[in-house]
Amino acid sequence: MSYISFLSEHGSRFIDGALITGVQFFCSLALAAVIAHVFGLVMLSSNTVVKSFAIAYVEFFRGTSLLVQLFWLFYVLPLFGITLNNFLTGFLAVGLNLGAYGAELVRGAILSVPRGQWEASYALSLSPAKRMRRIIIPQAIATMLPAWGNLAIELLKSTALVGLIAVPDLMFQARELNNSTYLSTWTFGTALIIYYVSARFLITPCMRRLEKIMARRMGRA
């Protein structure tokens, strides 16, 4: 069997898997972005209670394995009466995990906004919420975008784990095909190429474009 006939026979399964991986990617990226901003900001709060909670969250999700977190959500939560379907569990685990890394990015980027910017917005009497929303965060986003590009690629690769809880993503389909055809080189090789092409030719150009847009907004383009 040639690789072409392998693809024509099983290509649709790769496409189905890649689509599920894509949906998992966007759902977990959206979750990670929201969590990163909320917890990144809370980590800078002067309220010790909420700050400690945010730090504990980041420490826990960064400090333990994503695979263990995934299994915990899928196998342990039902013991406490909480059952989530496998698709939801998949992107929750990836989003929560990568969100913890993102929270550190947000925190660092906010702290890197020069003190003069805080003082100027203070001197204009902007309220703390407006100061953050209109002055500090737009500048912080420009600073953290390149790092978010890395995180997005990391996130795409992390979604490969959700196949282990039977989400029919790209990696799940590749494993199933391998089990039925034993064509390991072609099945995993194809999966490898799809992951690489998605990261290199979809995510990276999108992030570069976003960086350019932000640079233009900062008057640097």
Next chain:
Amino acid sequence: MEDLTSYPLELTGPDIPMVRFLNVRKSYGELIVLDNLNLDISPNEMVTIIGPSGSGKTTVLRMLMTLETIGGGVIYVDGKPLTHMPKNGALVPADARYLRKARSSIGMCFQHFNLFPHMTALQNCMEGPVQVLGLSGREARERAEELLMMVGMIDKKDQHPSRLSGGQQQRVAIARALAMRPKVMLFDEVTSALDPEVIGEVTNVIRDLTTRHSLTMLMVTHQMGFARDISDRVCFFFGGKIEEQDSPDELFSNPKSKRTQQFLSAVKAAD
């Protein structure tokens, strides 16, 4: 904790100063930055603070802008307490909400301009009026354009700060502060970060403000000639205190304190 009962809840009488520092103190740990400062600035007066570095001159401005907390004493602006607020018939340290409202009558220009890099010159000048004063976009734009015209920056209104020279950025920063219609303007070494050839364009704007507008101004500068030209009064700070204050002609031509004489001759030698 300081007993604040001896401080008036607000200033009354015929000649209320626009700004009053009353027994103001500031220290960082052991280091005393301001030692019992008492200073009145009359409405529409231009006061310049000069002095060696570390003498506390910038701290005076930063405390008046409420960027620094005050160690003791009370600052009044337009007769009302700035750093404190009345509560149950006595003064207590102001909370964030009171401070935000109280400092809206003060504008400040910084040494490093601190324009918002993600906004154009025009947007920089509209931000405060729209977001804080609640002006409509149209009103804020008209006000901003008028001020940019005044500082000679109207043709660059759609440029981002990164496209402007230091002098141009500082002029936009002055327009941005004025757009809030402050009663008191603070200039913190606004020419120190500028190339010598563009200092004039900024000093001309400030000179114009003193002659054509009724504003109370407090300025920290190293430009002695400029201070002499435009100030109504010059204060020489040394070791956290006002060592000497007088009209510019008197202070520069006939300084009485030995420290002032030493400082002025050192500055002259450096020029």
